[in-house]
Amino acid sequence: MDVLYFAWVRERIGLPKEKVETSAATVSDLVSELCAREERYAAAFADLSALRVALDQELSDFDASLTGVREVAFFPPMTGG
């Protein structure tokens, strides 16, 4: 699936988008897999309360299932307007 990062999450991880091969069942499982990869992921995901997640461009949450999901995005709380 495509995994996208925005704002300081993108800066901390060092890339805007990557393809991830995963069998993670939920967003939390995917986060754990990413954190186990490299320190920069663990740093970005250190405080999940400071992060939001979107599944296929709809806001979701970390308990949500990844079944059928093609695009996951992680970002800080939004600051539009």
Place this chain on the structure above:
Amino acid sequence: MRIAVQEEPFDLGAEANAFAAGDDANGAIVTFTGVVRDLASGDLDVMEIEHYPGMTERALTKIAQEAKDRWSLGDVLVIHRHGRLAPGDRIMMVATAAPHRKDAFEAAEYLMDYLKSRAPFWKKEITRTGADWVAAKDEDEDALTRW
């Protein structure tokens, strides 16, 4: 209903005129414009606005549709810029047209409240000495509870 996410500036007067033109069913038109505010120190060089192409348009359309479902509105306009902006630049505008002003005012406030924390934009303030992501405010999240 028109939703525009764009890098280029918009002409506030022209947009407001076009939005209001030829409409005799709506007695009230409200427009709100957001402007890049300088820091208290006066040091802001650039405000960089990042967004999530695709999701941004979807989120704005959903917010505008919810406003239309909730109030008696003739029309809704949302324009939001991204990219590099300078202090004083116009970031975004919303306009609402309704038969009566209460609907137009309330819907415009609703649009702004939701746009602040449910549309995927992120602001970064760049000064000579560094760059900082603007943190979301608790009060912006709290503002949603009134609707």
